[in-house]
Amino acid sequence: MFNIAEYIFKKMSKVRVRFAPSPTGFFHIGSARTALFNWLYARHTGGMFVLRIEDTDDERNRQEYLDVLEDGMRWLGLDWDEGPEVGGGYGPYFQSQRADIYRKYLDILRSKGRAYDKDGAVFFKVSGKKQVLHDAVYGDVERTEEKDFPIFRSNGTPVFHFVNVVDDICMEISHVIRGQDHLTNTNKHIELFEAFDAPVPQYAHIPLILKSQGQGKMSKRDRGALIEEYQQKLFLPEAVRNYLCLLGWNPKNDAEIMPIEEIIRLFDFRGIIKSNARFDERKMAHFNTEYLRALAPGKFDALARRRAQEAGIALPSDAKYVDSVFELCQPKTSNMETFPALVGYFFSDDYAFDDVALSKVQKKGDPAERLKLVRPIIEKVPFDHDSLYAALSELAEGRGEKPTDYFPAIRFAVSGQSGGADLFPMLEILGREKVLGRIDRAIERLQ
RNA sequence: GUCCCCAUCGUCUAGCCCGGUUAGGACAUAAGAUUUUCAUUCUUACGACCAGGGUUCGAAUCCCUGUGGGGACGCCA
Numbered sequence: 001m002f003n004i005a006e007y008i009f010k011k012m013s014k015v016r017v018r019f020a021p022s023p024t025g026f027f028h029i030g031s032a033r034t035a036l037f038n039w040l041y042a043r044h045t046g047g048m049f050v051l052r053i054e055d056t057d058d059e060r061n062r063q064e065y066l067d068v069l070e071d072g073m074r075w076l077g078l079d080w081d082e083g084p085e086v087g088g089g090y091g092p093y094f095q096s097q098r099a100d101i102y103r104k105y106l107d108i109l110r111s112k113g114r115a116y117d118k119d120g121a122v123f124f125k126v127s128g129k130k131q132v133l134h135d136a137v138y139g140d141v142e143r144t145e146e147k148d149f150p151i152f153r154s155n156g157t158p159v160f161h162f163v164n165v166v167d168d169i170c171m172e173i174s175h176v177i178r179g180q181d182h183l184t185n186t187n188k189h190i191e192l193f194e195a196f197d198a199p200v201p202q203y204a205h206i207p208l209i210l211k212s213q214g215q216g217k218m219s220k221r222d223r224g225a226l227i228e229e230y231q232q233k234l235f236l237p238e239a240v241r242n243y244l245c246l247l248g249w250n251p252k253n254d255a256e257i258m259p260i261e262e263i264i265r266l267f268d269f270r271g272i273i274k275s276n277a278r279f280d281e282r283k284m285a286h287f288n289t290e291y292l293r294a295l296a297p298g299k300f301d302a303l304a305r306r307r308a309q310e311a312g313i314a315l316p317s318d319a320k321y322v323d324s325v326f327e328l329c330q331p332k333t334s335n336m337e338t339f340p341a342l343v344g345y346f347f348s349d350d351y352a353f354d355d356v357a358l359s360k361v362q363k364k365g366d367p368a369e370r371l372k373l374v375r376p377i378i379e380k381v382p383f384d385h386d387s388l389y390a391a392l393s394e395l396a397e398g399r400g401e402k403p404t405d406y407f408p409a410i411r412f413a414v415s416g417q418s419g420g421a422d423l424f425p426m427l428e429i430l431g432r433e434k435v436l437g438r439i440d441r442a443i444e445r446l447q
Numbered sequence: 448g449u450c451c452c453c454a455u456c457g458u459c460u461a462g463c464c465c466g467g468u469u470a471g472g473a474c475a476u477a478a479g480a481u482u483u484u485c486a487u488u489c490u491u492a493c494g495a496c497c498a499g500g501g502u503u504c505g506a507a508u509c510c511c512u513g514u515g516g517g518g519a520c521g522c523c524a
Contacts, residue, residue: 121522122522253461256473424483
């Protein structure tokens with residue numbers, strides 16, 4: 001759908017936002033959410049999303065750490081318009097390559113008498129005036145920055161507050177969307193912008209993500225805190241992204257699971273929440289399940305194969321067999337972590353008999369007895385749903401029971417479990433011979 | 448310690464700006480219905496306006512105080 005008004009609006013957009021992480025070797029969920037909100041705002045307004053790397057620490061193996069970050073962002077679908085790999089007219093996009101620029105800007109401050117040396121470092125002289133920050137989320141916040149602060153260390157390297165502001169000026173950043181932990185730092189930044197006679201960008205501080213349990217904000221060590229975890233566990237990135245959108249933002253219409261295009265359309269500062277949000281891995285898991293079940297079969301198939309191989313399941317060369325198993329099990333899949341257990345018995349006769357499952361099955365009568373009665377049916381009756389069900393019904397009726405009374409025992413014999421794929425399709429996929437063998441083996445083991 | 452921000456079910460939140468709702472939705476939990484097993488789905492239940500003062504005929508909504516939670520005060524970013 002082409003909307004001419006929207007097209008013109010986006011062409012005229014001067015919005016430039018940036019995500020400026022320092023490569024630490026981790027991609028924290030809070031950082032990811034900050035990147036996401038910047039990206040959403042850029043896409044909503046038709047502006048530019050800049051990725052700038054704050055790599056001032058030379059000690060680290062930058063490439064490897066950078067890869068984690070870039071992989072994570074690509075995985076989440078957060079493509080940047082300017083920055084590493086893609087370039088742009090405001091480079092370089094690595095702070096480690098901008099030393100000359102920082103010296104130049106330091107000279108400006110010196111010439112204005114706003115910078116002075118102390119203990120070998122360079123300090124910025126604050127105005128000491130009360131300032132009002134007009135934050136797009138928190139409204140007007142009054143505060144005074146009282147202490148001069150260092151902008152160059154005694155080893156000659158520039159400090160975060162300084163480089164952050166200088167880069168934002170150089171890159172013509174129009175909106176700064178960042179974590180609420182920077183709210184009180186903003187006074188330092190405004191002081192700096194004003195000292196350079198540069199326009200202060202529009203700020204939008206977003207709430208922090210708190211640990212699901214205990215005190216404080218989410219830290220690297222908390223479970224579920226790293227994007228890498230979700231990549232490894234084969235979460236669907238769309239699900240993670242969708243959940244993250246709703247942590248600290250709300251579309252005000254009760255919608256939760258929705259396509260990213262819809263979120264981009266609805267995203268605005270008005271919907272951003274002021275209070276910090278606690279991370280809920282259960283809700284996140286629910287989103288993942290929903291997305292998994294709605295996934296196009298071809299995509300699910302690829303994911304399933306990857307997970308099966310990872311789990312050491314030897315998939316047969318018969319692609320039709322594998323496909324039919326995955327197709328049958330997709331609606332029962334809640335996550336890819338436990339997926340191997342869901343399908344393992346389709347690919348190996350060496351599957352475990354689950355104790356908990358067994359006790360459930362035993363509540364419906366002695367499974368060994370039931371299997372003995374079922375065996376002749378499996379052996380002789382045509383191996384299709386209608387015939388098997390009819391024969392099972394007849395058997396049950398003769399004993400004053402229902403056919404479903406026999407389901408759990410059969411399922412358990414064939415899969416070692418009490419739940420999983422639909423029973424008859426499962427039997428048909430496995431085939432008569434295998435089912436028979438498994439029933440015999442189960443009778444033996446259960447006696 | 449100083450400063451800043453926040454405050455609705457266990458959790459994420461709508462409602463608040465512009466006072467009048469049986470305070471709505473989602474996750475989780477429980478029960479029931481549907482189902483040819485297991486699931487799904489559907490229905491229902493459970494469950495909240497932090498406290499105290501104002502203002503008002505009337506306060507979740509406006510004001511103040513307290514309490515609680517979070518954050519910032521680094522030659523970290």
